[in-house]
Amino acid sequence: MNDNKYQPSAPVPIPQPIRSDGAGGVDRGPRDVLRDMQNPDMLVPPKTDNGLLPNLRFSFSDTHMQLNHGGWSREITVRELPIATTLAGVNMYLKPGGVRELHWHQQAEWSYMLLGRARITAVDQNGRNFIADVGPGDLWYFPPGIPHSIQGLEEGCEFLLVFDDGAFSDLNTLSLSDWFAHTPKEVLSANFGVPESEFDGIPKEQVYIYQSTVPGSVSSTAIQSPNGAVPLPFAHRLLAQPSMMMPGGSVRIVDSSVFPISKTIAAALVEIEPGGMRELHWHPNNDEWQYYLTGQGRMTVFGGEGNARTYDVRAGDVGYVPFAFGHYVQNTGTESLWFLEMFKSDRFEDVSLSQWMALTPHALVESNLNVSPALISKLNKVKQPVVKHPGYTYQNSHD
Numbered sequence: 001m002n003d004n005k006y007q008p009s010a011p012v013p014i015p016q017p018i019r020s021d022g023a024g025g026v027d028r029g030p031r032d033v034l035r036d037m038q039n040p041d042m043l044v045p046p047k048t049d050n051g052l053l054p055n056l057r058f059s060f061s062d063t064h065m066q067l068n069h070g071g072w073s074r075e076i077t078v079r080e081l082p083i084a085t086t087l088a089g090v091n092m093y094l095k096p097g098g099v100r101e102l103h104w105h106q107q108a109e110w111s112y113m114l115l116g117r118a119r120i121t122a123v124d125q126n127g128r129n130f131i132a133d134v135g136p137g138d139l140w141y142f143p144p145g146i147p148h149s150i151q152g153l154e155e156g157c158e159f160l161l162v163f164d165d166g167a168f169s170d171l172n173t174l175s176l177s178d179w180f181a182h183t184p185k186e187v188l189s190a191n192f193g194v195p196e197s198e199f200d201g202i203p204k205e206q207v208y209i210y211q212s213t214v215p216g217s218v219s220s221t222a223i224q225s226p227n228g229a230v231p232l233p234f235a236h237r238l239l240a241q242p243s244m245m246m247p248g249g250s251v252r253i254v255d256s257s258v259f260p261i262s263k264t265i266a267a268a269l270v271e272i273e274p275g276g277m278r279e280l281h282w283h284p285n286n287d288e289w290q291y292y293l294t295g296q297g298r299m300t301v302f303g304g305e306g307n308a309r310t311y312d313v314r315a316g317d318v319g320y321v322p323f324a325f326g327h328y329v330q331n332t333g334t335e336s337l338w339f340l341e342m343f344k345s346d347r348f349e350d351v352s353l354s355q356w357m358a359l360t361p362h363a364l365v366e367s368n369l370n371v372s373p374a375l376i377s378k379l380n381k382v383k384q385p386v387v388k389h390p391g392y393t394y395q396n397s398h399d
């Protein structure tokens with residue numbers, strides 16, 4: 001349209017479910033054009049997509065926000081994403097001084113700090129205590145049943161919590177205020193040795209998140225335990241770990257080999273540069289629960305029997321890959337795509353398609369796929385979780 005050159009920018013074309021070969025047809029509505037624009041590979045799937053796979057993506061933007069004085073939370077559990085049975089996630093914000101109240105639960109809790117800083121506390125079964133301030137890129141892990149708290153510091157904080165049970169809900173934990181509210185005051189009086197009137201002002205139900213004031217320094221507020229501190233730290237500075245750098249991105253792996261208390265959740269923090277991709281691979285230990293931190297991309301999952309499906313992902317989305325299903329993630333944007341891969345496991349484990357082929361007799365690989373030694377020469381005997389080969393990008397799947 002010649003008119004466009006007189007406008008500051010050309011109008012964005014409305015995407016239609018039509019493939020370049022003519023398959024499909026115009027969608028005249030009703031439709032949600034903004035969502036269609038965010039899902040180009042669902043609107044016009046790659047020709048190689050086929051068969052049936054369940055929904056493997058859910059956005060935190062499509063969840064119920066729990067608003068409290070002091071902060072907010074929202075969650076993606078098996079109720080939102082039914083395939084995700086191994087892990088559940090909670091995205092939480094605490095204002096400066098806002099408190100996620102003293103509580104505990106049957107599941108282990110793993111967390112990644114997104115923004116700001118928090119004070120975390122815990123006490124273990126032997127009366128050994130823990131207190132630390134955590135900031136962006138820091139992790140924590142509270143074992144099942146261990147009581148703990150989180151409080152926003154001066155700048156407030158936002159974080160991702162991951163629990164080792166897809167059926168978990170953060171609204172369904174065991175909390176200090178809830179137990180007090182449901183215990184006779186005469187029992188509280190007998191337990192603590194103070195008059196019943198001491199409990200006149202206690203909350204009538206679970207507090208969950210509440211507004212308090214920013215605490216003083218760790219050293220000015222920490223309690224000295226006669227039993228000492230917890231022997232294995234509950235916090236870990238992930239960004240202090242050296243990253244594995246490679247063309248196209250970087251990877252940091254964190255599991256119980258470097259963060260010993262984290263016995264049931266293993267993770268990788270992955271960076272994919274524009275034009276790069278998380279290579280074709282799978283995991284031999286468990287399902288993968290993903291959280292996208294920045295950028296946008298697409299993931300294709302292969303489930304055998306001709307089944308493959310592509311899901312568009314962006315910052316704030318959760319992705320899921322069933323145990324052993326093949327998959328890859330491409331950066332489709334102009335900034336780096338950062339995401340977390342998490343597993344209900346004590347170890348991070350993946351099988352690289354390229355490495356498998358590189359370490360298998362080459363005549364066997366060549367005859368199986370009817371390929372030439374040119375491919376064999378490019379295989380990686382050393383694992384490259386992220387790849388970017390100059391001149392070999394896959395820009396448009398729709399043709």
Ligand code: MN
Binds near residue numbers: 103105109
């Ligand atoms: Mn918790």
Ligand code: MN
Binds near residue numbers: 283288321341350
């Ligand atoms: Mn993976």
